[in-house]
Amino acid sequence: MQGAYCAVCGEGLHIPIRLDAGGSSNDDARCLLCQRVDPPFERAVAYGSYEGELRDLIHLLKFQQVRPAAKILGRMLAETIAGLEQVMPVGKIAVVPVPLYAGKRAQRGFNQAEMITRAALKRISRPERFDLCTGVLLRRRETGSQIGLTRHQRRENLRGAFAVGDATQIQKRDVLLIDDVLTTGTTASECARVLLRAGAARVWVATAARTLKIFDVIALPEIAAEEDWDEGPEGTDRRLRDHRPQDHRPQDQRPQDQRPQDQRPQDHCPEDQRVAGHG
Numbered sequence: 110m111q112g113a114y115c116a117v118c119g120e121g122l123h124i125p126i127r128l129d130a131g132g133s134s135n136d137d138a139r140c141l142l143c144q145r146v147d148p149p150f151e152r153a154v155a156y157g158s159y160e161g162e163l164r165d166l167i168h169l170l171k172f173q174q175v176r177p178a179a180k181i182l183g184r185m186l187a188e189t190i191a192g193l194e195q196v197m198p199v200g201k202i203a204v205v206p207v208p209l210y211a212g213k214r215a216q217r218g219f220n221q222a223e224m225i226t227r228a229a230l231k232r233i234s235r236p237e238r239f240d241l242c243t244g245v246l247l248r249r250r251e252t253g254s255q256i257g258l259t260r261h262q263r264r265e266n267l268r269g270a271f272a273v274g275d276a277t278q279i280q281k282r283d284v285l286l287i288d289d290v291l292t293t294g295t296t297a298s299e300c301a302r303v304l305l306r307a308g309a310a311r312v313w314v315a316t317a318a319r320t321l322k323i324f325d326v327i328a329l330p331e332i333a334a335e336e337d338w339d340e341g342p343e344g345t346d347r348r349l350r351d352h353r354p355q356d357h358r359p360q361d362q363r364p365q366d367q368r369p370q371d372q373r374p375q376d377h378c379p380e381d382q383r384v385a386g387h388g
């Protein structure tokens with residue numbers, strides 16, 4: 110599966126790719142978005158794409174409160190985290206599940222991200238490296254659905270939604286942010302920013318699933334230019350040609366990023382109007 114996914118964010122690369130300067134293999138392949146702007150997190154990995162059985166499992170857990178599904182998802186997540194752990198710097202990793210707003214959590218009875226995090230940490234091969242930190246990251250308000258929002262609305266929707274309560278638990282530490290699904294990376298990016306601002310050394314992201322958007326080659330230059338990590342389009346197309354779980358065995362090193370600074374063009378992204386998913 111090497112080369113089929115962005116080395117940074119895990120986005121599908123069913124398109125002609127450009128290697129980073131100095132890169133000589135597909136291990137360094139980046140999606141157009143990650144070529145243009147570095148995300149605030151080091152890397153985002155997922156067990157598989159958000160469809161089929163994996164999607165069913167997540168729906169069972171979230172929408173039907175079938176708690177045993179968390180165990181299975183946790184096992185998957187443990188596998189993914191084990192791969193990521195190999196490239197994370199030494200030291201104890203602060204594991205932070207993406208929080209739900211209190212009202213939502215009460216309504217559902219649990220936070221699915223926290224539940225699969227706990228399940229994963231029970232299965233992980235080196236549990237001593239990980240330190241579950243709940244209550245560090247707080248969701249201060251309900252953010253509502255991201256569905257149907259334009260990129261600007263989506264960014265507005267999340268602005269100020271997250272805060273760090275007890276920063277001492279994450280200061281100067283590597284933080285592993287966990288969520289059930291990653292779509293645009295908007296939520297992960299916002300959480301990562303807040304954690305970094307509060308003093309985290311680096312933020313890494315692991316999710317059970319992620320949506321993959323596969324761009325129309327013809328539309329590529331425009332779409333690539335319209336996106337950034339604040340507000341990319343979500344799950345616009347899942348015409349996957351490969352349903353196997355993603356393998357994100359990270360490479361030993363990535364070439365230094367020598368891309369020019371963000372050159373943000375004007376917006377009118379048709380992808381914004383075709384949004385689905387979770388943010």
Ligand SMILES: [Zn+2]
Pocket residue numbers: 115116117118119120139140141142143144
């Ligand atoms: Zn990427």
